[in-house]
Amino acid sequence: MKLSEIRDILDAKVIVGEDKLDLEITTAFGADLMSDVLAFARSGCLLITGLSNPQSVRTAYALDIAAILVCRGKSLTDKFVEISQELNIPILWTRYIMFEVCGMLYKEGLTGCVTQIQDSEDKQIA
Amino acid sequence: MPSDEYLQGIYYIQGRDFVDAGIVSSEIKKSLKDKGIPESIIRRVAVITFEAEVNMISYSEQGTIQLFIEPDAITIQADDIGQGIEDIELAQQEGYSTADDSIRELGFGAGMGLANIKKYSDIFEITSNPGDGAHLKSVVKL
Numbered sequence: 337m338k339l340s341e342i343r344d345i346l347d348a349k350v351i352v353g354e355d356k357l358d359l360e361i362t363t364a365f366g367a368d369l370m371s372d373v374l375a376f377a378r379s380g381c382l383l384i385t386g387l388s389n390p391q392s393v394r395t396a397y398a399l400d401i402a403a404i405l406v407c408r409g410k411s412l413t414d415k416f417v418e419i420s421q422e423l424n425i426p427i428l429w430t431r432y433i434m435f436e437v438c439g440m441l442y443k444e445g446l447t448g449c450v451t452q453i454q455d456s457e458d459k460q461i462a
Numbered sequence: 463m464p465s466d467e468y469l470q471g472i473y474y475i476q477g478r479d480f481v482d483a484g485i486v487s488s489e490i491k492k493s494l495k496d497k498g499i500p501e502s503i504i505r506r507v508a509v510i511t512f513e514a515e516v517n518m519i520s521y522s523e524q525g526t527i528q529l530f531i532e533p534d535a536i537t538i539q540a541d542d543i544g545q546g547i548e549d550i551e552l553a554q555q556e557g558y559s560t561a562d563d564s565i566r567e568l569g570f571g572a573g574m575g576l577a578n579i580k581k582y583s584d585i586f587e588i589t590s591n592p593g594d595g596a597h598l599k600s601v602v603k604l
């Protein structure tokens with residue numbers, strides 16, 4: 337679905353990336369722990385997180401994550417917004433809690449960028 | 463370590479400088495983007511350098527990351543001065559972490575970093591003299 341649809345479903349504000357609302361996103365990963373995002377997320381997904389600090393943007397940048405959705409109405413610092421602009425990562429912001437966000441998006445067809453964590457040693461970050 | 467002619471950059475990292483954690487990894491990724499290196503390789507290097515950088519900020523006084531690009535491989539050499547690692551086997555186990563609150567607030571400290579670096583490296587070596595610092599080498603083949 338388009339980033340603009342995600343915005344509408346979640347009643348979200350577009351903080352960065354007004355020009356990127358046509359971006360197609362099909363998968364997502366939800367976590368507050370960037371250690372786990374770096375270990376398990378995939379490129380091109382939507383990162384759903386309550387961590388609104390520079391490290392979540394830098395994590396998204398490292399993995400070529402398509403966009404970040406900040407949930408739970410977490411406050412955003414100027415620095416967070418600045419780095420998102422610099423690294424060209426769209427930011428959406430919603431007051432819904434993570435569970436609600438995941439449920440609403442899943443219902444509309446978004447799926448996990450991985451479904452289960454496997455033991456296998458896959459070296460590609462697809 | 464590859465010879466100096468392949469040295470692409472040296473990046474300095476200050477221990478406990480949490481605000482900018484990840485900036486070096488972002489810089490390294492930017493610098494690789496205009497070199498025609500495949501995106502999937504760049505992602506691996508970005509993750510490896512991010513994890514190494516956050517570890518240095520979290521657990522060392524200071525350190526450097528050196529990036530080498532050879533025709534057939536990218537080498538990341540991370541060296542720091544600091545407490546070092548007492549039990550290297552244990553440190554590499556998923557879930558083992560000595561992270562404090564300042565690290566957890568950043569979104570790190572799950573004990574996944576070294577395991578993750580290992581997973582995305584084609585060659586991975588880590589050595590440490592406890593009390594002196596830690597040395598990590600990661601090679602990603604092109």
Ligand SMILES: Nc1ncnc2c1ncn2[C@@H]1O[C@H](COP(=O)(O)OP(=O)(O)OP(=O)(O)O)[C@@H](O)[C@H]1O
Nearest residue numbers: 371517521546553559560570571572573574575576
């Ligand atoms: N450069 C280092 N110097 C000293 N100790 C280190 C260093 N790197 C890692 N360690 C030790 O090894 C442990 C495991 O490191 P690892 O990167 O795997 O996990 P973490 O940093 O605790 O959490 P995560 O990386 O998932 O955010 C650390 O908690 C720390 O005790």
Ligand SMILES: [Mg+2]
Nearest residue numbers: 513517575576
């Ligand atoms: Mg770590």
